Amino acid sequence: MTSASLTNYDLHSHSNCSDGSLSPVELVQAAQAGGVTHLAITDHDTLDALPEANSAAATCGLTLINGIEFSCQWQKRGVHVVGLAFDAQHPAIVAGAKHMLAIRQERALQIAEKLNKLGIGNALAGAQKAANGGMIGRPHFAQFLVESGVVKNFNQAFKRYLGTGKAGDVKHQWPEMAEVAQWIKDADGVAVLAHPLKYSLTRTKLKQLFQDFAGSGGQAVEVISGNDQTAQQTRDLAKLINQQGFYGSLGSDFHSPGMAWQALGRAGPLPDDVEPVWQLWS
Ligand code: AMP
Ligand code: MN
Numbered sequence: 001m002t003s004a005s006l007t008n009y010d011l012h013s014h015s016n017c018s019d020g021s022l023s024p025v026e027l028v029q030a031a032q033a034g035g036v037t038h039l040a041i042t043d044h045d046t047l048d049a050l051p052e053a054n055s056a057a058a059t060c061g062l063t064l065i066n067g068i069e070f071s072c073q074w075q076k077r078g079v080h081v082v083g084l085a086f087d088a089q090h091p092a093i094v095a096g097a098k099h100m101l102a103i104r105q106e107r108a109l110q111i112a113e114k115l116n117k118l119g120i121g122n123a124l125a126g127a128q129k130a131a132n133g134g135m136i137g138r139p140h141f142a143q144f145l146v147e148s149g150v151v152k153n154f155n156q157a158f159k160r161y162l163g164t165g166k167a168g169d170v171k172h173q174w175p176e177m178a179e180v181a182q183w184i185k186d187a188d189g190v191a192v193l194a195h196p197l198k199y200s201l202t203r204t205k206l207k208q209l210f211q212d213f214a215g216s217g218g219q220a221v222e223v224i225s226g227n228d229q230t231a232q233q234t235r236d237l238a239k240l241i242n243q244q245g246f247y248g249s250l251g252s253d254f255h256s257p258g259m260a261w262q263a264l265g266r267a268g269p270l271p272d273d274v275e276p277v278w279q280l281w282s
């Protein structure tokens with residue numbers, strides 16, 4: 001945030017309705033304490049945080065923008081698409097989230113089965129306990145693996161069991177990128193390609209992804225994700241997205257107060273030559 005700006009947008013964050021550690025109300029309060037004026041809670045594949053967060057935001061005068069982070073696939077790779085400023089009651093997005101819940105529950109069964117074959121029992125119950133009624137994902141399996149002493153920490157859990165190519169990485173369960181972008185558009189929202197630098201793509205592939213995303217109705221790309229991105233990376237992404245005519249978004253990808261590189265409200269500001277995504281709904 002520059003000293004002159006009165007607004008501070010953070011358009012990517014997680015509550016304990018997915019794999020974050022704060023409740024929706026706590027997240028709204030922490031965002032405000034961190035200087036955020038406009039927040040989107042973008043839990044993985046669920047809208048569950050929004051009602052509670054909306055009333056908390058109204059109480060404290062923070063502007064909440066409806067959000068979700070959909071898991072999907074593009075050319076058989078996992079990518080994430082954030083939906084913003086949609087009608088959260090629209091049947092298209094409600095049905096989308098319901099579909100994702102079924103996929104994640106089936107996937108959790110498959111992950112548990114695979115771990116069981118490796119001699120690690122009770123993983124489903126353990127992960128469900130960690131998810132505590134929220135949308136289940138690999139981080140909850142990681143928590144179970146740590147708490148049951150199978151691994152020393154989260155990193156090790158991903159490195160040995162849950163990361164790309166490991167037993168707990170179940171392939172090809174997600175819908176296509178174009179499909180989730182359509183759910184968001186149908187619900188009058190804006191589809192944003194999340195953290196494009198996290199997919200380990202070559203430059204050629206990255207440009208192809210941008211092109212396909214635009215072709216699928218995607219309107220914006222996260223130019224900044226978190227606060228440990230270099231200025232050079234940001235400038236480079238800004239140039240690429242401007243070539244494609246995208247709007248730019250930014251967010252912390254906040255999960256938990258302990259993670260300094262994902263601190264609420266610290267990702268910005270957007271470069272001056274980028275059209276802010278919030279122009280699309282403000
Ligand atoms: P899922 O959506 O269930 O596939 O889980 C992916 C989530 O796990 C991401 O959103 C991150 O929050 C977390 N995650 C992914 N990779 C790692 C890693 N290597 N270490 C810790 N957390 C990770
Ligand atoms: Mn996550």
Ligand code: MN
Pocket residue numbers: 069080194195
């Ligand atoms: Mn993501």
Ligand code: MN
Pocket residue numbers: 012013014069253
């Ligand atoms: Mn995220």
